[in-house]
Structure formats: structure tokens, C-alpha cells
Amino acid sequence: MEDKKVKNGDLVLPGDYLGVIEEFMPGEGVREENGELYATRAGKVRINPEKMEISVEPVTDTPPLPKVGDVxxxxxxxxxxxxxxxxxxxxxxxxxxxxxxxxxxxxxxxxxxxxxxxxxxxxxxx
Known part of the structure; x- marks a missing residue:
């Protein structure tokens, strides 16, 4: 496990280590593997301290995908x-x-x- 801590706004690539499941819940653009969290897309790290959630916001303008509940x-x-x-x-x-x-x-x-x-x-x- 790496000891480099990611911060809000850091630029990451797919596969980059983000932390452990004990620190954060995985949000969008993040996958959990054996208790460790990794980026699934290139983008900026976003940490939500209220939810204790980490996500990766895409830096490229990606076409939107409809989700359940969207109008x-x-x-x-x-x-x-x-x-x-x-x-x-x-x-x-x-x-x-x-x-x-x-x-x-x-x-x-x-x-x-x-x-x-x-x-x-x-x-x-x-």
C-alpha cells in the first residue's frame, strides 16, 4: 500500500491508488478492491467530508448517460x-x-x- 495521500483537486489516472475503504466510501469514478480504493477514470479527486466519500470528477467533457430517476x-x-x-x-x-x-x-x-x-x-x- 502506498503512503502518498491524495488531496481534493489532485489529478489522477485510471488505476491510481486513492486510499482505503476505512477512510472513504467509494463514489463515482472509484472502485474498491480488497479494501483499497482506485480511480476508474482520469479526473480530479473530490472528497466529500460529510459523507466521507471520495470520487473522481472527469476533466474531459463526457457525453451524459441517462440514469434511473433522470428526466x-x-x-x-x-x-x-x-x-x-x-x-x-x-x-x-x-x-x-x-x-x-x-x-x-x-x-x-x-x-x-x-x-x-x-x-x-x-x-x-x-
């Missing part, structure tokens, strides 16, 4: 009897100048449209 703006491509096909345009609150870094097409099944029974999917989407 995504999309264009309806096709309305089928049991699903709607949409084209993902952007993630709300993220930079408008970068495209989403994943497949641009997604499906919304009729069972996921709203709570309760959906009698006619065309009344929900057009």
Missing part, C-alpha cells in the same frame, strides 16, 4: 398498441451541447405510462 426529453417516433418508441434528445439539467452517450431509441411499455389502467395509448402519446 429525459424525447420525441415520440411511433405509437404502437402496447408501447411507444421515442428518440432520446437530452437529459434535463445537463449540457445542451452534448448528445446522450447511448442508444437514442427507447421504448415505453403501456404498463409504465402511468399508475392505473391505460385504455387507449394514443390518448397518452401522439
Amino acid at each position: 429525459v426529453l424525447a420525441r415520440v417516433i411511433e405509437v404502437k398498441p402496447q408501447a411507444v418508441i421515442v428518440q432520446l434528445l437530452q437529459i434535463e439539467g445537463r449540457e445542451n451541447d452534448r448528445e446522450i452517450a447511448t442508444s437514442k431509441l427507447a421504448g415505453i411499455h403501456i404498463s409504465q405510462i402511468k399508475e392505473g389502467f391505460v385504455e387507449d395509448i394514443t390518448k397518452e402519446f401522439k
